[in-house]
Amino acid sequence: MRMIDRWLTSPWPRSGAAALAGALPVLAFPAPSLWWFAYVALGPWLLLARTAPTGRRAAYDGWCGGFGFLVAVHHWLLPSLHMFIFLIAVLLGALWAPWGWLVRRLLGGTPSPGRAAAALLVLPSAWLGVELVRSWQGLGGPWGMLGASQWQVGPALRLASVGGVWLLSFLVVAVNVAAAVLVSVRAARLPAVASLVATAAAASAAWSWAPRPEVDGRVRVAVVQPGVVAGQDSGEKRFDREERLTRRLAGQDVDLVVWGESSVGFDLDDRPDLARRIAALARRTGADVLVNVDARRSDRPGIYKSSVLVGPDGLTGDRYDKMRLVPFGEYIPARSVLGWVTSVGRAAGEDRRRGSGQTVMKVGHGLRIGPLVCFETAFPDMSRHLAENGADLLLGQSSTSSFQHSWAPEQHASLAALRAAETGRPMVHATLTGVSAVYGPEGQRLGPWLGTGADAARVYDVPLAHGVTPYVRYGDWPMPAALLVLAVLCVTEWARALRLRRSGPAPLVRPVRTVRESPVRPGR
Structure with a gap:
């Protein structure tokens, strides 16, 4: 001891x-x-x-x-x-x-x-x-x-x-x-x-x-997870595999098909052939396809990560550009000072550009979806704002392929359960290489996860619920309450210190007693 x-x-x-x-x-x-x-x-x-x-x-x-x-x-x-x-x-x-x-x-x-x-x-x-x-x-x-x-x-x-x-x-x-x-x-x-x-x-x-969220409808959502694709032309190979997996969904009465983050590595305005192939998939399955484009834009400078909706007739015009980027992974803060980190790790060689606002898209028969891209599913305020803006279904498009054999895919997939429970809206977490997961409006898991070893297209029967949770209504109220507690503590400590200062330190030396001298009589 x-x-x-x-x-x-x-x-x-x-x-x-x-x-x-x-x-x-x-x-x-x-x-x-x-x-x-x-x-x-x-x-x-x-x-x-x-x-x-x-x-x-x-x-x-x-x-x-x-x-x-x-x-x-x-x-x-x-x-x-x-x-x-x-x-x-x-x-x-x-x-x-x-x-x-x-x-x-x-x-x-x-x-x-x-x-x-x-x-x-x-x-x-x-x-x-x-x-x-x-x-x-x-x-x-x-x-x-x-x-x-x-x-x-x-x-x-x-x-x-x-x-x-x-x-x-x-x-x-x-x-x-x-x-x-x-x-x-x-x-x-x-x-x-x-x-x-x-x-x-x-x-x-x-x-x-x-x-409790009251279920008032259901939709069938398909998640397409192509798995690890290696080698040269991996972007083209991944697209081919996603296309092949999506074709298998024909006849399964699907309302929406979701691909993962960076599932398309080319700007669809520059590659109308790819846009036509996705539109053909939408016609074959009878469902709109939400893809994620990670490419340099043709209509503005820079590289964006964007959720893009494609319907049977082609691009619908609905697009969401990722707003919150991963530090060092998608941009380097103060690149002029910290740009050297690209030589010691997998930091971004070029900064991605940010979107300007969140988007709610309308799919099929009036279903309203709120897309988030990868890192953004960790932010409670983003899913809350989508619920406030009328989203019926939250969608996270992600890729953790750089961290396949780690705890990252499971950690990321678990966050969607919290976002669903907070907002009272179901959430779909679709990835390229796993883990993909779907949660109901109370955060409950719907069906098994698609793990990091899977390449598949799976259909989930997703319950829809409406109404407003207290968290959506009142926001992040525990945080200002906590700050108020800390403010009261600071005031109390300040008052205590002031009181001690006013009382002054205790005397360190005992006062000396004065001895009264006896009067001296004259003549002595």
């Missing part, structure tokens, strides 16, 4: 322990998908930070844990970014430094029940603050948000319809904090138990109050 204590008081071993503790939550995400582990995974990290000898050391524990968390959740980027991923994790891991300091401030030593109770509200709010900052697209986007680990838990998905993935993250962190208090702070066990009971009661109330 003394050896462990001595080891944890040394800066470098302690930093390594913090990084390992921060990496533990990755086991709750796909592919392991140990969703239950998320509720205790932060425990070692919390216990380490609360025992830090100083506030600065607790901040380092938070920083190192954030580094470990980011490397673990994004480890599949290592073949693309090489050592650069560690630099990114070091920079973004600093976002958790204030969180580590707060852990020690509220739970360090022998905290009073009041401080422990405050921790159960403040620490989850601070975690949401970190997720808000790192969710900015320029910093990598909201990949690996802690609440996303609950994508296959029915009650959690129901809560997502109330407050989105933000609410799930808050609840997961709150349970972790309560568990850490129960284990380590005997004097504060009562508020910890009370907090767990209150959290369970509030979650149950929200679960029972949240309106």
Whole structure:
């Protein structure tokens, strides 16, 4: 025991322990998908930070844990970014430094029940603050948000319809904090138990109050996944395989056919022959075909990734250009400064161009679809806006072919369950090489996934539901609520510091008693 204590008081071993503790939550995400582990995974990290000898050391524990968390959740980027991923994790891991300091401030030593109770509200709010900052697209986007680990838990998905993935993250962190208090702070066990009971009661109330989507229709959607296509002219070969797979859908009463991201590598205005072949597929299957074009545009400069709808008569004119691009994968931030990364990884040789707005397309007999491209399915606000704009069905077109033998395809496919539950709209996640998946309006999985080893065209019977979920109506309300909690904390701490300053330091030297001299009598 003394050896462990001595080891944890040394800066470098302690930093390594913090990084390992921060990496533990990755086991709750796909592919392991140990969703239950998320509720205790932060425990070692919390216990380490609360025992830090100083506030600065607790901040380092938070920083190192954030580094470990980011490397673990994004480890599949290592073949693309090489050592650069560690630099990114070091920079973004600093976002958790204030969180580590707060852990020690509220739970360090022998905290009073009041401080422990405050921790159960403040620490989850601070975690949401970190997720808000790192969710900015320029910093990598909201990949690996802690609440996303609950994508296959029915009650959690129901809560997502109330407050989105933000609410799930808050609840997961709150349970972790309560568990850490129960284990380590005997004097504060009562508020910890009370907090767990209150959290369970509030979650149950929200679960029972949240309106369930009412199914009022069905559509048959086909996902075409061509699988890995290698060698020269892979764009032409992929198109041929997608065409062959789509022909098999004839006679299956399909309403819409969806191809994955970058399924067409040529601008269809420049290649009218390809547009005619897709239109022929639409006539053969009796359904519009949504493809994704990754090519240089003929009508404007630059390369775009675009969802393009093709009907029996050809291009319908409906087009959505991807708005949020993957940093380094599709563009390089500050290319004049960071352009050198193209020499050490698979960073974009040329920046893709951004679209200007989201689009809702009308398909067949009035079905309204809202397309998203790859990385965009990680952003809760984008699917929420599509639902607000009248989309009946959400569509994600993706390609994770660069990460075939990693956890990335499963992680990406799981995000669609959350977007469906948040909006009350079914979602189709169609990829080139897997994993493709379809979810109902409550986030429930519809049929088996198309894994990374599959090349197939599969038809899904998708229920449609309408109505407005609380999340769509009220938006990301857990986030401003968390920021309000942090603002109240800052005001309280400022008032406390001001009060201590006004009271002044305690005297360090005892006052000297004055000795009254006896009067000297004359004559003596």
